[in-house]
Amino acid sequence: MVDRFGQCGLQWVLRASGGDGPSMGAQDIGTLVHEIAHDLGDTDAASYAAELERRWGRLGLPPGWLSRRDLARATAxxxxxxxxxREADAGGWRRAASEQAMRVALGRxxxxxxxxxxxxxPSGAVRVVDLKxxxxxxxxxxxxRHGQLGAYQLAVEAGAFAEHxxxxxxxxxxxxxxxxxxxxTLQVQIPLADDPVDPGWARELLERTAEGMAAATFTALPAREVCGTCQVKDSCPAQPEGRRL
Structure with missing residues (x-):
């Protein structure tokens, strides 16, 4: 949410208010992969593939080559x-939890x-990993300067996962x-304390974001990478679809 708000405050508030629209197939496949990763834990590829095949019908995709293609993509x-x-285990990182709820106050x-x-x-440090x-x-x-990852780090330091x-x-x-x-591809953000330029950047970003989210107005910030896949264009005055409002 931190990064999404920074990209476009208006898109964030519209989506947070239920403007996303119906779920899309690609999102459903990602959700299924997340569910299986949680339910089966750390296991081998064959076990994951078998469970994917067993649950695949839940997506309601019509039989045919498109469904088989998507199943192959999910299996990959x-x-x-x-x-x-295997790579994490070799590096000394062990899974402590998955799909773990957290809630922690960080200033406002x-x-x-x-x-x-x-x-x-291996040193007892805690790392949150987001599956993409x-x-x-x-x-x-x-x-x-990935805001979501920075917020995870602040949450760890504030005791959101104190049992770990x-x-x-x-x-x-x-x-x-x-x-x-x-x-x-594991993209790792270094510990905040080790940031050579600004160790406090995440806390400052979170404070600015909290102030912005509590504001009375929200600004549309048009950008190709954000607007291209936006599902709330018809409510955005910066887009032709939304100017009729």
């Missing part, structure tokens, strides 16, 4: 997930929600979809 995601588990802001994966490293099943990933520069630890070991995006390489 869980294959990457299984590969990541209250950060809440459910995180995909919580890991504990889409086709886009942030650049290296964007990752360094309160020292942040960074946060990460695990790319499983088309944004991934052939195997896995």
């Amino acid at each position: 995601m869980t294959d990457r997930l299984a590969t990541y588990h 802001a209250v950060v809440g929600g459910t995180v995909d994966r919580v890991e504990v490293g 099943t889409g086709s886009r990933k942030p650049t290296k520069d964007d990752l360094a 630890g309160t020292g942040s070991g960074g946060a990460a995006l695990l790319q499983l979809g088309r944004a991934a390489n052939k195997t896995t």
Whole structure:
């Protein structure tokens, strides 16, 4: 939510108010992958693939080559997930929890929600990992100031996952979809305390975001990467579809 608000405040408030519209097939596939990752835990690729096939009918996709193509795409995601588990284990990171709810006050802001994966490293540091099943990933520069990951780190330090630890070991995006390489792509944001330029950037960003979300007005910020897939264009005065309002 932090990054979404920074991209366009108007889009954020409209979507938060129920303007997303009906769920799309790609979103449903991503949700299914997340469910299986949680329900089966860290297991092998064959087990994930078998469970995907067993649950696939829930999506209600018509039989045919499109469904088979999407199943193959989802299977590639869980294959990457299984590969990541081996890589994480080799690096000393163990899974402590998945789909864990959190809620913590950070100044004026209250950060809440459910995180995909919580890991504990060899030194006892805690890392939140967000599973991504889409086709886009942030650049290296964007990752360094990724607001969602920064908020996760602040939450760790504030005790949101105290049963696992309160020292942040960074946060990460695990790319499983088309944004991934052939195997896995783990995009890691370094611990806030280790930031060589501004260790306080995440807290400052969260404070600005909280002030903005509490405001009485919200500004549309047109940009190709945001507007191209926006589902609330017909309510946006910056778009032709919304100027009739």
